[in-house]
Amino acid sequence: MSEPCFVPARILLPDPSVPLARWACLACDQFTSQPDYWADARAAAGEGPTALDLVLPEVYLEQPDVEGRIAAIHAAMERYEQQVLTRAVNGYVYLERVDFAGNLRAGLVGAVDLEQYSYAPGTRPAVRPTEGTVVSRIPPRLRVRQGAALESPHVMMLIDDPADTVLGPLGRAAAGQTPLYEGQLMLGGGSIRGWAVEDPARVAAITQALAALGAQENFDARYPAAAGQPPLTLAVGDGNHSLATAKAWWEQLKPTLSPEEQKTHPARWCLAEVCNIHSPAIGIEPIHRVVFGADPAVFAADFAAWLKEKNALADPAAPGAQRFRLTGGETLAASEAVHPLAVGTLEAFLADWLPAHPAASVDFIHGEDAVAALCADGTAAGVLLPPFAKEDIFRGVVLGGVLPRKTFSMGHARDKRYYLECRRILP
Template sequence: MNKTSCFSPAHILLPAENIPLEQWGCVACDQFTSDRSYWEKAARTAAGSPSTLNLVLPEVYLEESGVTGRIQKIHETMDDYLRTVLTRAVDGFIYVERTEQSGRIRQGLVGKIDLEAYSYAEGAQPEVRPSEHTVESRIPPRMAVRRGASLETPHVMMLADDPDCTLIEPIGAKKDALRKVYEGELMLGGGHIAGWAVEDPALLAQIDTALQGLGRQEVFDARYPQARGAAPLTLAVGDGNHSLASAKAYWEELKQTLPPEQQADHPARWCLAEVCNVHSPAIEIEPIHRVLFNVDCGAVLLALIAWSDSHNAGICFGDARQQSFTLAGPHVANVLSFEHPVAPLTVGTIDAFIEYFMARHIEARVDYVHDEPAVRALCKQGGVAFLLPPFDKSDLFKGVVMGGVLPRKTFSMGHAEEKRYYIECRKIKE
């Protein structure tokens, strides 16, 4: 096994078999951030049983007093679970099948990402990259949880650009020969999930070979001829961008205190994550639309035309040009397009205009909404929306390769209940 692989087998900890999965698993902490009732229901569901809910800090509570006390309790619970709850382990990967609301099955592999092969620094070209711009102000609260934590539990989902299905699907084809380590329903509409241990050395070698193949220079050059010769991209972050960034920031901080021999194999150098194939039919990538509030639709349209003229972006009515979108207000909706866009993807060109507009209209507010019916409802209430076109999966990797990162909040992977649930754990303290 290549020890320097960017994604490798891990010592993965699981709760005792008698602990109900529906109480143990909990949705990613950055979901339902405006819906306190969801987290109150989650607490009632988990009550009386060990739960990963007790190992994370839901972001809905970040603005409250008592956060420091919450984090201290999280750390104490981690130490307790390590001793009394996490009694099973997998040495390798876990192959995961998650049944979504649509009935489609999302396949994934849980293992550990080498944080030395990843960077969120602007302009960096490591093997593992964020797909979206990292907002550094979102890192400190998560760092506070990770600093002093004995455990991690992942909601990071990585994506591989694997059109030939070499990495994950061959493991799924052999699942009947693997040891099933969990199966059940996830709380509050999260759907069904099952996981199998992948520990056979031949399968581990097969995964590593596939991963090395995805990161080969000639494969990269053939797929992205416009970027020929640039550093290859093996994995991109699909979900959990700021969680992976926080793990990296903590590792960089900790690394300064360690001698070189400890830096090479300290457990905090890695971060547990699930890798999925972006080409899987179960991976739905939807655009996140932009909605402006406290503005007049006509004024936005006039400003857009003026901005386009000053940037030679070539705005026009209709979808005949390169980048088309719908500008929708309370009473009217128009399809517009740019002939000479200022960014590789439509969302980047729109965001450049919104930044310009917001700087000149301090009363305006912007929100990011990924559900089109919800956007249309906001327009009826006075919002002015930029409805973005369907997101082409190949645009995700192309956007990262050509543009460095995609603009913040470019896409969403599935509905909130379909985000990754915390199940697996890994020790990050020596």
């Protein structure tokens, strides 16, 4: 068996006296244009210990006092590790999150081996991003991680586990057991509770189940078009640039370490939550496109002509056709000749079309009603993408490398991961 890519860790938790509604806070890359949300979060945290002191909401990245904020974060990490994070789990944390709509999402907190992850284009490690990584987004995040004693990232990894072999047994074992923590999350985040997974037999069962998901024979059977390629075990569902930042920091550290130190240095791993893409609580929605400054009829004709040129124009009634509903009322369809996913085909067209139309610009829109409203006056062309099947996430990554940018949205902003568990990343 190859070395596992997701392993147990020493996971730190706040003292039971610290209310979750004050401690846990939302992923820092949400509400980036809404400082009022983060002001409300600070008010909700009050004066008590809070994970908000350990992270830098991205709404503040461009503020003039950012260096002072980072210094305060690093100081809080050292202080909290000594005074607040009084509990430790040597293993995993199994958790159940109930969102504002009442959906229950199971997850498993452990550590991703950054040696088995890469965001470099063309690579096929066991752990892969689902979308292209914008390298320019890493340096500001790296400034927070450099010199940090702790991590509490918001990374959510996905497994393609239709039989629920990893999380299902943990949920059944947790039933009736006293949780490590439970309570409400601040500002509409729903509720959460978690249980320690330290029993050696359960830890071994997790390792075996993940190994089976990433086994070559299972990968080849599931993706015959990619048979023989290195298998994919974990795909990044959320927090792509957080994980990329952890990788960048590890690559900076590695040359300063001996080969033996590289095997055990805590920065080699990154804390993350693993979820099953087949969970009913994980909603995957397409992100539509609106092209401003485009005549809808001309845009439709150009798109159809481009598909024909690529030998990709298809009958909308054909089984498996990629269908694009245009706000002018027309439906175009494509084969997989350009890309295995509809969004990839559209992005390839836009990459060719936009440079020839410098007055036009594209935006990424959630919801069909919003697209219709933006295109109502006829000065913009809207393209409604078809429903995005969950299995297409893994299929798209395996067959297409990474998914095109802005392919899908995984839940609402308040459904994202809340910072709760921590881990030391300094020796």
